[in-house]
Amino acid sequence: MQNLSGKVAFVTGGSRGIGAAIAKRLAAEGAQVAITYANAADKADEVVTGIEANGGRAIALQADNQDEAAISAAIDEAARAFGRLDILVNNAGVFDVAPIADLSLDQFDRTMDVNVRGVFVAVKAALLHMSDDGRIITVGSNLAKHVPWPGFSLYSMS
Numbered sequence: 001m002q003n004l005s006g007k008v009a010f011v012t013g014g015s016r017g018i019g020a021a022i023a024k025r026l027a028a029e030g031a032q033v034a035i036t037y038a039n040a041a042d043k044a045d046e047v048v049t050g051i052e053a054n055g056g057r058a059i060a061l062q063a064d065n066q067d068e069a070a071i072s073a074a075i076d077e078a079a080r081a082f083g084r085l086d087i088l089v090n091n092a093g094v095f096d097v098a099p100i101a102d103l104s105l106d107q108f109d110r111t112m113d114v115n116v117r118g119v120f121v122a123v124k125a126a127l128l129h130m131s132d133d134g135r136i137i138t139v140g141s142n143l144a145k146h147v148p149w150p151g152f153s154l155y156s157m158s
Helices: 017-028 041-053 068-082 105-127 153-157
Strands: 008-011 032-037 058-062 087-090 135-138
Touching (some): 017 087, 041 058, 058 068, 068 105, 087 105, 105 153
Parallel strands (some): 032 058
8 A cells, every 4th residue: 555644535334343443443544534434433433543542533424325415424524624635535335135026115115225235335435535636435335246155145146
């Protein structure tokens, strides 16, 4: 990874797992980082505290990727806090595992809203704060190519 000093990154779903690792790595490379979380404020605070303990700058913003207004507002807030946005990492996702026959329409809507619609909304909001040399990274899954077990169809579809 190149030196990201002076760059500003926004990571959806940055409080745990892959998103937290991405946020920490971006910060270690010099970027200022904003992360979102849906429910795990304590986990988000741990990520921010860890970044700051290593000399970085980070903020955590509560925004569920299912909520268009919340994700747009979080991106706007991050751009205000750091002056701009250079990198968007679409990482937030949900994963309901069950046979299609057992899944509800609400589960379908939530999966599509977070994993697909939320990405679209985040990109549109981020573009308002990015220059032409900004970067958009969307985390995907190998499950989009191959469904290895029953019950993964909805996630794979998204």
